[in-house]
Amino acid sequence: MVDHASAVAHAHDPNIGTTGLDNRKVGMWAFLGSDCMFFGSLIGTYLAYKGKSISGPLPHQVFDIPLTSYSAALLLASSLTMVLALAALQESRVKKAAGWLFVTAMLGLHFVLNQVYEFTTFALHHGLKLSTSLFGSTFFVLTGFHGAHVTGGVIWLLILVMLALRGKIDARDYTKVEIAGLYWHFVDIVWIAIFTVIYLIP
Amino acid sequence: MTTPRPTPPRLRRRFDWSLACLLGAVLLLACSCSAVGWNWDTPMTTVIPKSDFGMLIHDIFMLISWWTLGIFLAVETVLVWVCWRYRDRAGAPIPKQIHGHTTLEVGWTIAFAVILLVFAIPTIRVIFKTQEAPAATALRVDVLGHQWWWEFRYPQFKITTANELHLPKGQTATFLLNAPDVIHSFWMPQLGGKRDVVPRRVNHLTLTPQVAGEYPGQCAEYCGVSHANMRFRVYVHEPADFEKWVKQQQAPPVESPDPLAQQGKTIFSSSACVGCHTISGISAGHIGPDLTHFASRTRFAGALIDTTPDNVAKWIENPDHMKPGALMPNLGMTPEQSKAITAYLLSLK
Amino acid sequence: MATQAAFMHGSKAETETFWGTVWSWLTTVDHKRIGILYGTSAFIFFLVGGIEALIMRLQLARPDNTLVGPERFNELFTMHGTTMIFLAVMPLSAAFFNYMIPLMIGARDVAFPRLNALSYWIFLSGALFLNSSWLFGMAPDGGWFGYANLTTTQFSPRHTIDFWMLGLQILGLSSMLAGFNFLVTIINMRAPGMTLMRMPVFVWMSFVTQFLIVLAFPAITVALILLMFDRFFGTLFYEPAAGGDPLLWQHLFWIFGHPEVYILILPAMGIVSEVLPTFARKPLFGAPVVIYSGIMIGFFGFGVWSHHMFSVGMGPVADAAFSISTMLIAVPTGVKILNWIGTLWGGSIRFKAPLYFSLGFIAMFTMGGLSGVMHASPPVDLQQTDSYFVVAHFHYVLFGGSIFGLFSGIYYWWPKITGKMLDDTLGRWHFWTMLIGFNMTFFPMHYLGLIGMPRRIYTYAPDLGWNHWNLISTIGSFLIGVSLLFFIVNVFRTRRSGAVAGNDPWDARTLEWSIPSPPPVYNFARIPQVHDRDDFWLQKYGDGHGGAPRPKPAPVTAAEIAAIHMPDTSFWPLLLALALAVMVSGLMISMVQVVIGGLLTLWLMYKFAMELHRPAAGHGH
Amino acid sequence: MADHHAVASAPHGGGGGHATVRTYINVAIALAIITAVEVATLYIPGIPSTVLVLSLLAMSAIKFFLVVGFFMHLKYDHPVMRALFVGPLIIAIAIILAVMALFSAFVLLPRVVL
C-alpha cells in the first residue's frame, strides 16, 4: 500500500497514479481487453457462418497459404523490431529507437500491401467479393478490420518516428512508445489467431 | 458501547403518515377498480389454458407465481416494518455500528439457491417434454407468416387457407413454422406459448387442443407497419365438424349463376388479381392469400375485417385504407367493378 | 499546466462575460462541470423520452384509437426505448460517475480529463444526431433492439434505420471512452490508503459497470457494423436468401443487451448502498458481500443473453442452460436486497427525500426482479415474451429500479453539487406521486400481459377486455408526469431560495462530504489519507466501539493550495467530436464527406495527442 | 480481485527492465519455428483432422502467450494489467465457443453443395 510520501512524490506527474502505475498503460490494457471482445465477436461470426455459404468460391479454393504465412512472418518480425526499439529507447539511444520503429512500420506497411494484393486477387481472379457469399462477407470484414487496425498502427508508429527525429521524444517518453508497442503486439496476436483459425484450420 | 448523541434537529424527519395514507387511499381506489376490470376469462387469456401444452406451462407459472408472491410480500412487509420500528426518535443515540452477520448472509444465499432449484427442476422437465418429436399420427399444419397475414397449409389434405386456422379437438397438431419475409411469432394465447416464425428456419410447435371453441391469435414479434393487425382466428372443432370443414375446403368452389358474380369473375381473371391470388381453376398467384374458398371465412386481411360485402368492396378499392401498409396495391377498381368482384368472391363458399 | 492563479483566472475573469461563460463550459475538462453537463442533457432527454411515452399512452388509452398511425407509433416506441436507455439512464449514471467518483476516492480529477470531455461531446453529438431524424421525418422504427432482417434495406429502405444504427455507434464510442477513463481512474487514482475493499460501494458498482461497458459494447458495435455493411456495402450477414441467419443479430445484440441492463441498474444499486447507511446512520450491512454480489452479477451477466430468445427455437438444451444461468443471477441480487434491509435494521432512520427514493427502489425493484425470474423459466416465458408482462417487468426494474435509484442520488448529492438543499417537502410529494403514478401505470401491465396483450401494437380490438386497465395505465403515466413537475418546480425554487447546505448536510460517511459544497476546482486541497470505507464518519464519531474520533487534520496552508496543478481547458475535444459527427453522417450523404470528416478526425486526434505532449513530467525533470 | 499497491519499480511504470534483448531474440526464433511447423503440418498428408485442428490451436496458443508474456511484458508486469487483459480474453473465448455451439445447432441452414 502506498505511503503518503510516495503519493506526494508522484503528485507532480499527472500520469502516475497512487499505485505507481502509469494511467496511459493501464488504459491501453483496458482497451486491449475490450478489443478482445471486438475481434471475438467478429471471429465468432466468421465461425458461426463457416461452411454456411450457399455459393462458392470456398476458402480452400482461394486461400494462398504461402503468401499469408509470409504476411504472418512479417507481423511477427515487426513485433521483434518493436521491442528492440523500446530497448534502444530505454538506453536513451533515440536515433536507434527511431530506426527500429521505422522498420516496424515498414513491416506493417508490407503486411497491409500484401493484404491489398490478396483482396484484389480474390476479387478479380476468384470473383470473391463482399457481396458474393457469406464467406466473402465474413472473411473480408474480419480481415479487413484487422487490416484497418494495422494501418492505424503504422500511422501511429510513423508519427512517433517523426517526433523522435525531431528530437521530441527521448527516454522520458518511454511509456508513450511502450503503449504504441502494446497496441502493435496486440494486432500481431490477433493475426496469430486469425491465421490459425481462418487460414490454417480446414 | 455507543455514545448517546441525538441527531441535529435540522436532520430529523419522521415518517410522514399523511402521505402514506394518501398512498393507501389510492391503492384502495385501484383495488375497487379491479372489482370492475379484474376478469381473467378473456378471449386472449393465457391463464385458462385449453391445451396440454398450455396446462404444462400454466402449472409452472402458478408454482413460480405463488413462491414469488410469497417472497414479494415477505420482503415488502419486513421493509415497511423495519422502517417503522427503527425510525429516528428524539434524542436517540447513534445506533450500534453493525458491519454484518456472516451466518445470516450465507443462510439466505443458500435459501435463495434452494428456492430456485424448486423452479428449475419442473422447468427443465417441461422444456424437454414440450419439445419432443411429435407422434406420427399428429395433424401437420404448415404455417407461413407473411407481412401481415397468415397462411395455413394442410399437406395431408392439400388444403390452403388464410388467417383462419381449423383444428380437431383432442388430436395432436404439429405446426411447421416458416416466414418468407421477416421474423414473426405464432401465438394462440389460450392454446399455449408462442414460437417465432423465422426466415430460412422451420420451427416446430406441437400441442393438443382439448376444448372446442373459437380463439383469437396474434403475431407476437414486431414485423413492421401492420404488426398489430397481423391477427388470426383458431377454430377448434369436434372431430366430426372438422371432417366436414375439410371436405368443404377440398371441394372445388361452387360457381354461382348470379350475373353480377359472373361479371366479377371475368374482371378478376382479367386483372392483376390473378398475379397474386390463387382461385383453383382460375389463377395461381402466391403473393396474397388463397381465395378459393374466400366466402367460407368470416374475417379477412389478417382476421382484421369482417367478411361483409361492403367491407370486401372497400378493401378491393383501397386495401391500404382498411389496413395500413397492406402489401396489396390499390388497383384503381371502380365501385362497380369491386362490387362485382365482391359478389364473385362471396360466392366462393 | 495551470497553476492556482491560472485556473482562478479560468473560473473568474473569463466567466464574467456571457460568452466567456459559454466558452469556459465548451472547453472545460473539469470532471465536475462535465458531470453537470451529462446530468442536464440526460434529464432533458428523459423528458423527451417521457413525452414520447405519454403520446404512446394516449394512443393506447382506448381501443381502435387513431391519435397516431402505426408508422408514427412504431417510431415512438423505438425512440422511447432508445432514448430512455442510451440518452437518459446511461448518461445520468455517467453524470454521477463523473462528479462523484473522483470525490469519493479522494482524487483531483479523472485519469484523462480531456478524454472525459471528449466522451461527453461525442455523446451529445450522437444524441442530437439520433433525434435529428425526427426533423427529417425519418425517426428509427425498428424497435430498440432492431431485429434483423426487418432492418435490412429490403424491408427498411428509408434512412430511418441508418439514423439508429449510426447514432448507436457514436453513443457506443462515447460510452467506451468514458469506460476506459473511469476504469483507470478507479484503479489508479485512489487516495493513499484507500484499498479496493475500502472503496465506497457506489464506486465499486461503478467499477463493475465500467467493465460491463467496455466488454459489452464491442458486441453491439460489431452487430451494428455488420448491419451497416449489409445496408451500405451489400454484404449478406442478415440476408436469409444467401444463407444468412437473422438470429445472428439477436445473439450479438443480446450478448450486449443483457450486460447492458446491468449497466443500467448497478449504478443505482451503488447509490442506494450509499444513501441507506447515511440515513440509517449505520454502516452498509455486509458490505463485502454486497460488493462480491455486484461482481457476480456483472460476471453472470455475460452468460444469460439467450433468455431474450427462448421463443426462437434454440432447442431444449440451450433453453435449459440459459434458463439455469439466468435464475442464478437472482441469488446475488437477492443477497443485495436483504443486505440493504439489514442496513436499515437497528438503525435510526431519518426519512428525508433521498431515503424515500432508495426505499422506493428496494420495494419496486424487488417486484421487477421477481417477474424477471418468471421470464427465466422458458415455458412460462413462451406465454409472456413480447407481451405487456415483459413491458411491466422491465419498467419495474428500469423505472422502479434505475430511475428511483438515480433520483435518490439526485436528492442526496444535489447539496454537494450546488451547495443548496432541495426542498424536502416538495421532494416527498414528488416521491409519493411518482410511486403512485408508477404503479398505476405499470402494475396493470402485468395483468394485461397475462390476458394476452402483445407489446408494440399501436391499436387493439375493443372486445378483448384490455380497455379498462389501459385507460388506468394512461392516467397513471400522466400522474408520473405531474410528479416530475414537482421535481422541476423544486429545482427552480431551490435555485432562487434554497437553504445553504454546508459541507455535510446529511451527517454522512464518505469523503466527498469532508470538502466544501460545491467543491473547489481542485476538490481536495490536501489528498486525504484513508483508513476505512466510512472514513469521514470515523473522523467525526470514531468507530462506535469506544474508539475516539480521529484528530482533525491540520488546516491547509495557502502555499499548499498554490502548489496544486490542474489541467488546462481544451477545445480539441469539442472539435474532435464535431469532426466525428461530420464523418459518420457522411455515410448517409456522400463518401466525399466521409473522407473529409475522416481526415479531419485524424488530424484533430493528432493535435489532441500533441497538446499535452510531455506534460508535467517535463516540468518535473 | 485482490488489492495491489506495490509502487512500480520503474518510475514511469514501464516494467521493461526484466526482459533483455537476448530473450526477445530467442522468443522471436521460437515464434518463427512454431509458425513454420504450423504451416508444415498442413502439407503432411493423412493427419486425422481432429489431431490437426487441436495441434494447430495448441501451437497458435503458445505463440499467442509468447508474444503477450514477453513482448508485451505481461509476464513481468503488474497483476492489474494481467487481470485487465486475461479476464476479458477468457470471456471473449467463452462467448465465441457458446455462439459456435448455438449455431452448429442450427440443423436447417443448408451445407455447401458444389
Ligand code: HEA
Ligand atoms: C435494469 C434493468 C434490468 C434488470 C436489473 C433485469 C433483471 C432481470 N431480468 Fe430483465 N429485462 C430488462 C431489464 C432488466 N432486467 C429489459 C429492458 C428487458 C426487455 C428487453 C426487451 O425485450 O425490450 C428484460 C427482459 C428480460 C427477459 C426476457 C423476457 C422476454 O422478452 O421474453 C428475461 C428472461 O429471463 C429477464 C430476466 C431477468 C432476471 C432473471 C433478472 C434478475 O437480475 C432479477 C433478480 C432480482 C430478483 C429476483 C428480486 C430480488 C431477489 C430476492 C428478493 C431474492 C429472492 C428471490 C428468489 C429466490 C427468486 N429479463
Ligand code: HEA
Ligand atoms: C429507463 C428506461 C425507461 C423509462 C424510464 C420508461 C418510462 C416510461 N415508459 Fe417505457 N420503455 C422502455 C424503457 C423505459 N420506459 C423500453 C426499453 C421500452 C421498449 C421499447 C421497444 O419496444 O422497442 C419501453 C416501452 C414502453 C411501452 C410499450 C410500447 C409498446 O410495446 O407498444 C410503454 C407503453 O405504455 C411505455 C411507457 C412508459 C411510460 C408511461 C413511462 C413513464 O415513466 C415516462 C415518465 C416521463 C414523463 C411523464 C415525461 C416527463 C414529464 C414532463 C415533461 C412533465 C410534463 C408532463 C405532464 C404534465 C404529463 N414504455
Ligand code: CUA
Ligand atoms: Cu408479424 Cu408481427
Ligand SMILES: [Cu+2]
Ligand atoms: Cu436480459
